[in-house]
Amino acid sequence: MTRRTITIRYTGFRECPNCEGRGDDGAAWRPMECRRCKGRGKLVTDVEIEDSVEGLLPRSRYDFNAQGEVFLLDFDEDEEIEVIRPEDQRD
Numbered sequence: 001m002t003r004r005t006i007t008i009r010y011t012g013f014r015e016c017p018n019c020e021g022r023g024d025d026g027a028a029w030r031p032m033e034c035r036r037c038k039g040r041g042k043l044v045t046d047v048e049i050e051d052s053v054e055g056l057l058p059r060s061r062y063d064f065n066a067q068g069e070v071f072l073l074d075f076d077e078d079e080e081i082e083v084i085r086p087e088d089q090r091d
């Protein structure tokens, strides 16, 4: 039996309004990482989640936030699931 896998892909971004896409506060000396986007300069607006068992999951089965953290809903916690997260898409 192969292990169930959940693959997460980011499919939409928008420029972080807090740092205007810089990823930091723009200080000339020791710029501070932007707290809102964690230094990425962009926020996640859309994700796609593919389950090796059920295929693409409907939006009602997961939740996510602008930092790209994904929360699976209605999954059996006893089942061993491998979650494949996207690589850090920092440029």
Ligand SMILES: [Zn+2]
Pocket (backbone or CB within 6 Å): 016, 017, 018, 019, 020, 021, 022, 023, 024, 034, 035, 036, 037, 038, 039, 040, 041, 042
């Ligand atoms: Zn930012």
